[in-house]
Amino acid sequence: MGKEAGMEAAEIERLIKEALPDASVEIRDLAGDNNHYAATVISNSFKGKTRVQQHQMVYAALKGQMGGVLHALALQTGTPEG
DSSP states (O other), X not given: OOOOSSOOHHHHHHHHHHHSTTOEXXXXXXXXXXXXXXXXXXXXXXXXXXXXXXHHHHHHHTTTOBTTTBOXXXXXEEOTTO
């Protein structure tokens, strides 16, 4: 079934956009190992939410993949206005 370790950037983006359809998502593979990513997620859904709540929304979108097949995700979130 292919490589079991890691998670493709496209899959991370797909899961985030499934939960937050208006999101602008930028994913960077930090180590080239499909395990360590940096993501910037901009969405109107984050309006009125604290940074922690925004990050929780993204982690929820990843459906439990954090700490499992996805080892590390450096996350930046915000709204279109900043």
